[in-house]
Amino acid sequence: MPHHHYATPLLDFLHADPAAVLGTLVAKSAFDVAREQRDAWSAQIRCWQEVLRSLQDLLDPCAPHTTPGLLCFEFVLPRLGRRIDNVLIWGDRVWVLEFKVGATSGSAAALDQVWDYALDLKNFHAPSHDLPLVPVLVPTQATSHPWRWDWAPDQVARPLVVAPGDLATLLREALSRPQGPAVDAQAWLDGRYQPTPTIVEAARALYAGHSVHEISRSGAEGVNLSVTASALEHWIARAQAEHLKVLCLVTGVPGAGKTLVGLDIANRHREADSTLYSVFLSGNDPLVNILREALTRDQVARARERGAKQTKTHARQAVESFIQNVRHFRDDGLRSAEAPLEHVTVFDEAQRAWNQEQTRKFMTTKRAQASFDQSEPAFLLACMDRHADWAVVIGLVGGGQEINTGEAGIRAWIEALRDERPDWHLVMPAQLQAEEYGATDLVETMRHLPRVHWQEELHLRTSMRAFRANGVSEWVRQVLQAEVDAASALLSKVQPHFPIVLTRSLPRAKRWLRAQARGSERVGLVVSSQAQRLRPHAIDVRVRIDPVPWFLNDRDDVRSSDFLEDAATEFQVQGLELDWTAVVWDADFRRGPRGWEHWSFVSDRWQRIHHPDRQQYLKNAYRVLLTRARQGMVIVVPEGHAEDPTRQAAFYDPLFQYLAKLGLPVLSP
Numbered sequence: 001m002p003h004h005h006y007a008t009p010l011l012d013f014l015h016a017d018p019a020a021v022l023g024t025l026v027a028k029s030a031f032d033v034a035r036e037q038r039d040a041w042s043a044q045i046r047c048w049q050e051v052l053r054s055l056q057d058l059l060d061p062c063a064p065h066t067t068p069g070l071l072c073f074e075f076v077l078p079r080l081g082r083r084i085d086n087v088l089i090w091g092d093r094v095w096v097l098e099f100k101v102g103a104t105s106g107s108a109a110a111l112d113q114v115w116d117y118a119l120d121l122k123n124f125h126a127p128s129h130d131l132p133l134v135p136v137l138v139p140t141q142a143t144s145h146p147w148r149w150d151w152a153p154d155q156v157a158r159p160l161v162v163a164p165g166d167l168a169t170l171l172r173e174a175l176s177r178p179q180g181p182a183v184d185a186q187a188w189l190d191g192r193y194q195p196t197p198t199i200v201e202a203a204r205a206l207y208a209g210h211s212v213h214e215i216s217r218s219g220a221e222g223v224n225l226s227v228t229a230s231a232l233e234h235w236i237a238r239a240q241a242e243h244l245k246v247l248c249l250v251t252g253v254p255g256a257g258k259t260l261v262g263l264d265i266a267n268r269h270r271e272a273d274s275t276l277y278s279v280f281l282s283g284n285d286p287l288v289n290i291l292r293e294a295l296t297r298d299q300v301a302r303a304r305e306r307g308a309k310q311t312k313t314h315a316r317q318a319v320e321s322f323i324q325n326v327r328h329f330r331d332d333g334l335r336s337a338e339a340p341l342e343h344v345t346v347f348d349e350a351q352r353a354w355n356q357e358q359t360r361k362f363m364t365t366k367r368a369q370a371s372f373d374q375s376e377p378a379f380l381l382a383c384m385d386r387h388a389d390w391a392v393v394i395g396l397v398g399g400g401q402e403i404n405t406g407e408a409g410i411r412a413w414i415e416a417l418r419d420e421r422p423d424w425h426l427v428m429p430a431q432l433q434a435e436e437y438g439a440t441d442l443v444e445t446m447r448h449l450p451r452v453h454w455q456e457e458l459h460l461r462t463s464m465r466a467f468r469a470n471g472v473s474e475w476v477r478q479v480l481q482a483e484v485d486a487a488s489a490l491l492s493k494v495q496p497h498f499p500i501v502l503t504r505s506l507p508r509a510k511r512w513l514r515a516q517a518r519g520s521e522r523v524g525l526v527v528s529s530q531a532q533r534l535r536p537h538a539i540d541v542r543v544r545i546d547p548v549p550w551f552l553n554d555r556d557d558v559r560s561s562d563f564l565e566d567a568a569t570e571f572q573v574q575g576l577e578l579d580w581t582a583v584v585w586d587a588d589f590r591r592g593p594r595g596w597e598h599w600s601f602v603s604d605r606w607q608r609i610h611h612p613d614r615q616q617y618l619k620n621a622y623r624v625l626l627t628r629a630r631q632g633m634v635i636v637v638p639e640g641h642a643e644d645p646t647r648q649a650a651f652y653d654p655l656f657q658y659l660a661k662l663g664l665p666v667l668s669p
Contacts, residue, residue: 005074014052034307040101054168070185078214079195081205089185092178093132103139106161115519127191135159196467212264231457239390249428253473254627255465258396262346278344281326286547287575295319339386350395358406378416399436411439425451429459469498476626499632502664509582509634521579524561529569531586532601547572570621581629584636587651
């Protein structure tokens with residue numbers, strides 16, 4: 001369970017010395033405590049002791065119908081990298097409270113904040129799954145006003161704004177009309193906390209000092225991320241001790257946490273003077289830019305909370321050395337023949353590295369390297385091979401994730417090691433033989449080589465992204481493979497926990513998204529980069545969005561995903577996620593009499609795609625789009641238009657009928 005700075009039974013807290021409580025809170029803080037924080041804690045302590053004096057009759061252990069309660073201060077939620085001011089376990093529910101000292105009312109941001117805390121507990125803290133949770137915002141200068149109870153089906157109440165003087169009345173009212181048995185406070189406090197953070201949340205938490213064990217789910221249903229990280233640490237330690245060169249390949253289903261594992265390894269050794277200095281590399285520009293901006297903003301905000309000053313420029317410099325674009329790493333290798341500073345490199349989405357043809361073309365036209373004749377994986381391994389003693393390359397591999405021309409897939413890494421680096425060790429899970437990785441025959445030929453090691457812990461089989469239902473990525477695979485019966489059967493298991501609905505109306509889809517999201521949960525529109533005929537629906541894929549504000553900015557910013565105005569393509573969302581998505585499906589990937597058809601819109605008409613690679617890229621694009629949601633999605637198949645030959649009903653109706661046949665419920669008007 002996440003730790004807290006202070007927790008005590010209510011009767012003990014009533015009689016506690018305020019100075020002693022404050023001293024404990026200050027002592028437990030990891031940073032120097034600013035005066036504003038001490039004053040805030042003092043205000044909370046005074047408030048709670050006044051409240052409990054008003055409710056002392058309910059605390060008397062000899063009085064009938066009393067239930068013991070427990071009060072926590074500074075309750076840590078590692079996934080969010082934040083602390084709840086107070087958690088009160090009393091009666092039949094759990095109260096989640098955020099105090100805003102000096103505020104006279106509750107801002108939208110403050111309400112979202114306390115709502116997020118309650119939702120985090122509901123989703124990821126085992127004892128809270130079946131308990132009522134009440135988020136309460138307490139502006140300390142607010143005047144009395146009525147409140148209204150509004151419960152969601154999962155028993156998380158809409159946040160209440162309560163003046164300090166009304167807390168006792170609110171609690172007495174709830175305690176006098178319990179709706180269930182009293183919560184066992186100690187059992188709740190000892191319960192398991194198994195979060196599944198977004199990649200942005202994970203990066204923030206790791207960079208702030210949390211471990212992957214604290215911020216990731218574990219259990220029998222899949223390999224624990226900390227087990228995978230430990231296996232990689234073992235090979236790093238062995239490589240250093242025995243002077244080995246090692247390529248480790250980590251596989252997993254979409255959303256399984258491969259990037260999180262890579263960030264954890266790089267974060268453990270991010271000091272440049274360490275012999276284990278590591279770097280996280282990605283060719284995914286949106287991911288790199290979003291993570292850098294998120295960490296920079298977070299570092300500045302945390303410094304402000306501690307009363308310190310840190311400029312955004314200074315914070316960004318440290319972040320940029322931690323997360324780098326693989327192209328910059330490659331260019332450094334071109335400029336100098338020296339070994340890189342890093343002994344450990346983590347390559348995210350390694351399957352997207354360029355093949356020899358694409359790399360040669362780029363090097364000739366952009367870097368004036370006309371004689372360059374290596375694939376990107378071969379050159380990157382060559383750079384790391386410059387180390388005289390040892391090196392470890394960790395490749396994070398997604399199956400069926402190649403979405404662009406020239407992406408080599410994982411074959412290029414294995415071939416480069418086999419043909420050019422025979423002294424290197426290769427560590428991989430058996431799952432690399434699966435069809436979606438495109439290297440079945442190659443892996444089989446290397447099965448019994450002495451430097452090839454098989455390690456089951458390097459495969460992550462359970463999606464963390466769709467934390468409500470484990471089967472979403474498999475369902476998407478079945479849909480794209482047209483395994484109708486299997487997809488229909490699996491959907492019936494997924495739907496109760498992860499709603500997937502169907503509509504032909506984009507406005508209706510937007511209303512559904514807004515109705516689902518609570519707190520700061522993010523929603524957004526995602527489309528294929530080939531979806532050229534969505535312009536009548538105000539979606540133009542020719543206009544490039546900036547993914548940084550799209551993913552990070554508040555919902556009142558027109559550039560934000562939450563504004564539901566700009567749609568992101570597979571290139572902007574790969575490796576990232578939203579809570580709720582609308583997948584707007586155009587006629588580029590449609591159903592025909594013989595199955596899936598692949599089309600590209602050129603000039604003023606649709607043209608068939610015949611090249612197998614381009615067909616696979618289009619199919620993979622929809623695989624990416626359909627696996628971006630954490631909690632649910634709506635699929636929008638537009639109506640055709642009789643007067644528009646590029647949007648005929650025949651392009652869209654068979655797809656809608658296919659998805660409806662799988663059992664997807666259709667949104668009613």
